[in-house]
Amino acid sequence: MAEFIIKMPDVGEGVAEAELVEWHVKPGDPVREDMVLAAVMTDKATVEIPSPVNGIVRWLGAEVGDTIAVKAPLLRIEVAGDGEAADDGTGASAPVGVEASTMSTIENQPSGVVEEKPVPSIAKDQRRAKPVETHPVSPAPVKPVASPAVRLRAQEGGIDLRQVLGTGPAGRITHDDLDRFVVRGADLPVSAKALARNTTFEEIKVTGLRRRISEKMTRAAARIPHITYVEEIDVTDLELLRETMNGNRKQDQPKLTLLPFLMRAMVKTCAEQPGINATFDDDAGIITRHGGVHIGVATQTSTGLTVPVVRHAEARSIWDCAAELMRVAEAARSGSALREELSGSTITITSLGALGGIATTPIINYPEVAIVGVNKIVMRPIWDGRRFVARKMMNLSSSFDHRVVDGFDAASFIQRIKALLETPALLFIES
Amino acid sequence: MKEIICKLLVIGAGPGGYTCAIRAGQLGVDTVIVEAERAGGTCLNIGCIPSKALIHAAEEYDNVSHMVGLSSPLGISVESAGLDLARTVAWKDGIVARLNSGVLALLARAKVKIVHGRARFRDGKTVEVETETGIQTIRAQAVVIATGSEPVDLPGLAFGGSVMSSTEALSLTAVPKKLVVVGAGYIGVELGTAFAKMGSKVTFVEAREQILPQYDRDLVAPVAKRLTALGVRVLNSTKVKGLTDDGLVIKDAAGEEHRLAADKVLVAVGRRPRTKGLGLDELDLDRAGPFLRIDEHCRTSMRGVYAIGDLTGEPMLAHRAMAQGELVAEIVAGKRRSWDKRSIPAVCFTDPEIVAVGLSPDEARAQGFDIRVGQFPFSANGRAMTVSRDDGFVRVVARADSNLVLGVQAVGFAVSELSAAFSLAIEMGARLEDIAATIHAHPTRSEGFQEAAMKALGHALHI
Numbered sequence: 001m002a003e004f005i006i007k008m009p010d011v012g013e014g015v016a017e018a019e020l021v022e023w024h025v026k027p028g029d030p031v032r033e034d035m036v037l038a039a040v041m042t043d044k045a046t047v048e049i050p051s052p053v054n055g056i057v058r059w060l061g062a063e064v065g066d067t068i069a070v071k072a073p074l075l076r077i078e079v080a081g082d083g084e085a086a087d088d089g090t091g092a093s094a095p096v097g098v099e100a101s102t103m104s105t106i107e108n109q110p111s112g113v114v115e116e117k118p119v120p121s122i123a124k125d126q127r128r129a130k131p132v133e134t135h136p137v138s139p140a141p142v143k144p145v146a147s148p149a150v151r152l153r154a155q156e157g158g159i160d161l162r163q164v165l166g167t168g169p170a171g172r173i174t175h176d177d178l179d180r181f182v183v184r185g186a187d188l189p190v191s192a193k194a195l196a197r198n199t200t201f202e203e204i205k206v207t208g209l210r211r212r213i214s215e216k217m218t219r220a221a222a223r224i225p226h227i228t229y230v231e232e233i234d235v236t237d238l239e240l241l242r243e244t245m246n247g248n249r250k251q252d253q254p255k256l257t258l259l260p261f262l263m264r265a266m267v268k269t270c271a272e273q274p275g276i277n278a279t280f281d282d283d284a285g286i287i288t289r290h291g292g293v294h295i296g297v298a299t300q301t302s303t304g305l306t307v308p309v310v311r312h313a314e315a316r317s318i319w320d321c322a323a324e325l326m327r328v329a330e331a332a333r334s335g336s337a338l339r340e341e342l343s344g345s346t347i348t349i350t351s352l353g354a355l356g357g358i359a360t361t362p363i364i365n366y367p368e369v370a371i372v373g374v375n376k377i378v379m380r381p382i383w384d385g386r387r388f389v390a391r392k393m394m395n396l397s398s399s400f401d402h403r404v405v406d407g408f409d410a411a412s413f414i415q416r417i418k419a420l421l422e423t424p425a426l427l428f429i430e431s
Numbered sequence: 432m433k434e435i436i437c438k439l440l441v442i443g444a445g446p447g448g449y450t451c452a453i454r455a456g457q458l459g460v461d462t463v464i465v466e467a468e469r470a471g472g473t474c475l476n477i478g479c480i481p482s483k484a485l486i487h488a489a490e491e492y493d494n495v496s497h498m499v500g501l502s503s504p505l506g507i508s509v510e511s512a513g514l515d516l517a518r519t520v521a522w523k524d525g526i527v528a529r530l531n532s533g534v535l536a537l538l539a540r541a542k543v544k545i546v547h548g549r550a551r552f553r554d555g556k557t558v559e560v561e562t563e564t565g566i567q568t569i570r571a572q573a574v575v576i577a578t579g580s581e582p583v584d585l586p587g588l589a590f591g592g593s594v595m596s597s598t599e600a601l602s603l604t605a606v607p608k609k610l611v612v613v614g615a616g617y618i619g620v621e622l623g624t625a626f627a628k629m630g631s632k633v634t635f636v637e638a639r640e641q642i643l644p645q646y647d648r649d650l651v652a653p654v655a656k657r658l659t660a661l662g663v664r665v666l667n668s669t670k671v672k673g674l675t676d677d678g679l680v681i682k683d684a685a686g687e688e689h690r691l692a693a694d695k696v697l698v699a700v701g702r703r704p705r706t707k708g709l710g711l712d713e714l715d716l717d718r719a720g721p722f723l724r725i726d727e728h729c730r731t732s733m734r735g736v737y738a739i740g741d742l743t744g745e746p747m748l749a750h751r752a753m754a755q756g757e758l759v760a761e762i763v764a765g766k767r768r769s770w771d772k773r774s775i776p777a778v779c780f781t782d783p784e785i786v787a788v789g790l791s792p793d794e795a796r797a798q799g800f801d802i803r804v805g806q807f808p809f810s811a812n813g814r815a816m817t818v819s820r821d822d823g824f825v826r827v828v829a830r831a832d833s834n835l836v837l838g839v840q841a842v843g844f845a846v847s848e849l850s851a852a853f854s855l856a857i858e859m860g861a862r863l864e865d866i867a868a869t870i871h872a873h874p875t876r877s878e879g880f881q882e883a884a885m886k887a888l889g890h891a892l893h894i
Contacts, residue, residue, distance in 0.1 A: 030717070032717060032732050032733065033715070033733075034555065034732075034733050034734055035717075035732045035733065035734075036734065143771075143773060145835060146860060147859045147860065148858050148859075151771050155767050155768060155769060156766065156767050158767065168860070169833075169862045169864070170830075170833035170834065170835040170860065170862050171833065171835075172860040
């Protein structure tokens with residue numbers, strides 16, 4: 001008999017650790033070659049780890065939620081014979097984007113010899129101080145009551161019907177209930193109609209994508225001294241141009257939103273101010289100015305915030321930008337985006353405009369040095385020197401890494417974007 | 432032979448396999464299906480369809496037989512009744528052939544490529560098919576195993592000679608005088624009843640305490656009563672010891688041995704998954720007993736390899752396989768799908784027929800539900816009386832707290848057609864009030880469904 005240690009695979013892009021999000025096996029389970037053992041979350045993408053061998057699981061090296069260092073032992077499998085079969089399929093069976101699982105063969109070693117534990121990045125004790133419980137606990141019905149059509153919609157939308165409150169007879173979930181859930185999220189039970197103290201509480205372990213978001217935001221906010229600059233932009237002419245272009249667009253062209261125009265403005269401005277389209281490796285103390293403008297666009301998905309990337313915006317037309325943005329955003333929302341489509345941006349746009357608000361304080365998408373935030377377009381009276389005129393106005397709230405971008409440069413960047421957007425013909429003039 | 436490369440390979444063109452291939456083809460998935468025999472699988476060729484044809488012919492013959500002389504209360508009389516089983520079987524074969532070509536046409540319309548031959552896995556994504564013109568290699572991104580099941584034989588009762596499986600029973604050209612049916616599950620009782628109606632002296636040998644052991648006593652009682660009326664002998668708690676030249680040796684509950692004379696012995700003790708010769712052992716897929724283990728996406732333990740239908744376990748029913756086939760096709764086409772059915776209807780084409788959807792009262796109680804049950808007998812149903820068959824009933828099981836319907840069962844003449852209403856009620860999450868408040872056409876047997884719901888609510892109108 002021999003034992004295999006399957007180690008945390010190197011997921012590339014310099015990622016040194018990944019979070020275990022799901023075990024598919026437990027100790028004592030027989031496993032077959034190519035069977036999925038576990039799922040780990042890397043840079044916003046979940047990767048399945050397949051077994052390279054047949055055998056029996058003897059030891060799991062982590063619990064769901066643990067962050068495991070690359071190359072740390074993940075699990076041990078007892079295999080029959082000398083385990084040479086492991087040489088086959090190691091690479092072939094690895095999922096796309098994952099390098100061959102690293103593993104070692106330990107022959108005839110008593111169990112207990114290999115007690116090397118994965119290195120969690122956060123002390124386990126801290127996180128496990130409180131057991132995670134959900135209150136109140138009530139016996140769940142067999143399955144949520146809903147018609148097949150409602151169930152199909154929920155599946156396609158990635159909605160767990162157990163989270164949806166059914167308002168129909170016997171708690172049946174209707175199409176309207178689903179619509180409401182999509183817009184508002186989970187409902188509160190309707191039975192709590194009377195005024196009463198609500199003493200229930202729910203503790204939710206922050207795992208998966210939410211944890212990635214949380215860690216990333218904390219790192220960005222903690223390490224980057226932000227300077228936020230807000231300017232108002234008259235987009236009346238731009239809106240007119242946009243309407244005209246949408247009105248005359250060809251059948252295969254996507255509808256233009258404001259974002260492709262903003263992207264175009266950013267591309268032009270970044271060419272003039274390369275220090276803005278940059279990333280800052282603060283550990284190494286190196287600023288990298290990028291030739292290509294890869295624009296991340298913060299996108300809300302059913303599982304949380306992701307940032308799909310429109311690559312090489314400098315080489316794309318307005319229409320192409322719009323089409324690519326639509327494609328990557330849809331891929332992010334449906335959960336089918338590739339890791340490459342969710343990473344590698346050099347500057348980011350965040351847009352909460354649809355929800356209103358006059359200004360935001362965007363957090364930079366670490367390790368970038370700038371983020372441009374779009375606020376809602378509103379019709380406002382503007383004094384033109386002689387009288388008030390109705391103009392469509394939009395605030396841009398933009399943050400910069402003050403360690404490497406001076407206030408003057410930040411303001412210049414935004415003023416240049418303002419000039420381009422207010423005289424949109426400039427967007428199309430080749431320099 | 433040039434290698435075929437495709438996105439989806441389906442092995443087996445039974446109801447699960449062909450449904451999967453057609454749906455995949457509709458969705459634009461480049462699909463190949465492999466079948467060693469005729470398209471349609473067990474269901475179409477040697478199962479559901481031919482058996483129902485034979486059952487219908489037997490029923491017709493039985494009706495006519497009862498009109499000989501002036502004994503029929505309907506006032507119809509005939510001089511004599513005759514049966515040419517060879518012609519009946521030829522008629523049945525004609526139906527099968529029509530459906531066979533129909534399946535092939537549907538596959539072709541969906542642009543599915545059909546390869547005739549026996550498939551064997553080389554690895555998880557490559558299959559070699561032994562065709563008439565040589566070995567055809569097929570490489571696919573996803574493979575669906577849908578090879579179905581085959582009848583189980585008994586030690587000492589190997590198929591051959593006078594011992595037959597359901598397959599041979601459906602192609603007999605003469606009615607056996609004395610037929611012993613070993614195993615009184617639904618296949619045995621369906622076929623045994625048909626032969627009894629065609630004139631065989633039928634004896635059932637069942638090891639368990641009652642026939643149709645998967646159903647509760649109340650549902651089975653009308654069937655048992657009808658078998659008695661047809662002159663069928665039922666030996667429960669009885670085991671088969673072996674075969675002699677003139678019949679079968681059996682051992683009763685008291686341990687005593689008896690001899691049963693038989694021209695033919697139909698062994699219908701169950702079916703097992705057909706996994707041999709496929710090279711599955713090389714793949715070493717996870718099993719659940721004799722079946723392939725699958726998850727709610729019909730995935731096996733190997734990535735990209737799916738399994739559907741009888742070889743994935745009970746209930747071994749064509750409509751379950753079809754639903755799984757459709758599910759897998761949509762998953763392969765990139766849609767988000769998982770098995771979320773609330774129930775799989777089970778129909779027994781005995782006389783009378785039995786339909787069961789969802790939970791029986793006992794099953795519901797065992798799952799911890801506080802229930803209410805409504806039962807309505809066909810003896811109070813006008814339509815049942817007009818066809819001279821008022822035996823049986825409809826039964827509705829619902830949660831006591833919400834009246835949510837958990838299960839519906841019925842036993843009675845032609846109740847198989849009510850299964851659609853029962854399944855729809857459960858899938859839609861109907862309450863008793865929904866069924867009670869739905870107008871049911873009069874005079875039909877379906878009124879029994881409405882009345883059973885009303886009974887459970889405490890206000891049945893016609894009893």
